[in-house]
Amino acid sequence: MSAMTSTGYRSLFEIPDDFAYLNCAYMGPLPRVAAEAGRRSYDQRQTPWEIGVQEQFFDAPEALRAEASGFFGATPDDIALVPAASYGLATAAANLRIEPGQEILTLAEQFPSNVYVWRRKAESEGGKVRAVTRSANQSWTEAVMEALGPQTAIVAIPEVHWSDGGRLDLPAISAELRQHGGQLVLDLTQSLGTAPFDLAAIQPDFAVAAGYKWLLTPYTVGFLYIAPAHQSGRPLEEGWIVREGAEDFAKLVDYADTHAPGARRFDMGERSAFQLVPAALESLKWLRSLGFEALRGELAERTAAAEEAARPLGLYSDTPDRAAHYLCLVLPDGTPADLAQRLQRHNVSVSQRGRRLRVTPHLYNSTQDIDRFAAALRAELA
Known part of the structure; x- marks a missing residue:
């Protein structure tokens, strides 16, 4: 506990x-340095001639891409710059293959953005989505x-399940999947930036x-890794800024058929995002x-300290192999359905997901x- 008080x-x-x-x-709070960078960018936007x-x-989004x-x-x-996980x-989905009758694996109660897109792909290409459950x-x-x-065409999963905190061993899953010729798509929204990511072992x-x-x-900032084998694929948009030679505004109507190198062709429109990129860059640098x-x-x-504090009140984690940064506590029978709102009145912010209380601290x-969290629980549950 001493490290927690001296950082x-x-x-x-x-x-x-x-x-x-x-x-x-x-939602992660912006660090002060990021908020200050964002405010400066809004000030600059008042004088666009400057x-x-x-x-x-070009330079600012490239710096963000490099940091990400x-x-x-x-x-x-x-890396492509995207506005949301759903966009990535x-x-x-638009660039991966599936044959009629093949399966796309997801997790039961996975976040919806990583389900709907696969349902549509399966429906349009004659495949099926299978939601994996666990005991x-x-x-x-x-x-x-x-x-x-051998029936598995695509595995579309997170690294950490958003409602129970369960961690997936991505290197092991990837190795087995490659034996069957399948393809791996990851939503890392609830894990990237909390621990090392072993790209060489996972090979998504x-x-x-x-x-x-x-x-x-800031909101509406996201990052998409695209393996080199897919970087000549088809983007969702045909933006001008991702084309070769786009830096020369005088020649933009000399339409270019070639794209900027690597994953840049998959960047979202208006990826320069003047009011977002400076703040995002400062956050990533700090992390x-x-x-x-x-x-x-x-x-x-x-998370260990929070789990220890909640245990005497009957809350506990029952998730095998939970992620180190992610704690989802099973609530005792009879817990108020609005417990998270009640804790907010004690100046404690957590999330309630079904029968679990999600507690996700940071530095x-x-x-x-x-x-304070333990005292608020006692006040509402004891």
Whole structure:
């Protein structure tokens, strides 16, 4: 617990001392340095004649792309800038193959953005979506491994299940999937930026993360990894800025048939996002400076402390192989359906997902926050 009181990270965020924000899986707060960069960008937008074309249209998004690539263990050429996980997943669905009768594997109660797009693809191409379930004492990894086979065309899964915190062993799943010739699509929104990502071992075809949770970026910022084998595929849009030579505005009507290199052809329209990119860049720089192994350890300490504090009140984690940064506590029978709202009145922010209370701290959380969480639980449940 001593490390939690000596880090000094709290001062980097605009979080009141008497408020326990334990809800990063819902939305990560912007660091002060990111918010300041965003405010400066809005000020600049008042005088557009002073905006440098090369810097703001091209250099800034390229800097963001380069920073984001480090979270995946990839190169900048492998990253597309997208507005949401759903956009990246739609890009993957449009560029992957499935034969009639083949399966697309998802997880039961997976986040909807990583389900709807596969239902549509299966319907249009004669395949079927199979939602993998797990038994009470079975991990998600074990359940997925049992479901894999020659009928598996695509596995579309997260690294961490959003409602129970279960972690999937992606290297093991990927290795087995490749034996069957299947393709791997990942939604890393609830995990990227909390621990190292072993790209070489996992080898996804596509992997996307929305940035506004654990990457602490503004809303409508996301990152899509595209394996080199798919980088000559078809983007969702035909934007002008992703074409070769787009930097020369005087020649934009000399229409180019070739794209900028790598995954850039898959960038969203208006990817330069003048008011978002500067803030997102500062958040990613700060997170990467911490080191992913050290960050995983710090977050694990905080979830362990929260679990220990809640146990005397009958709350517990029953998820096999839960992620270190992600705690989903089973609620006792008779718990009010609005418990999360009641805790908010005690200046404690968490999420309620079905029969579980989701507690997701970050570096700004201290021993005092865990104590406040425990006191609020006692007030509402004891």
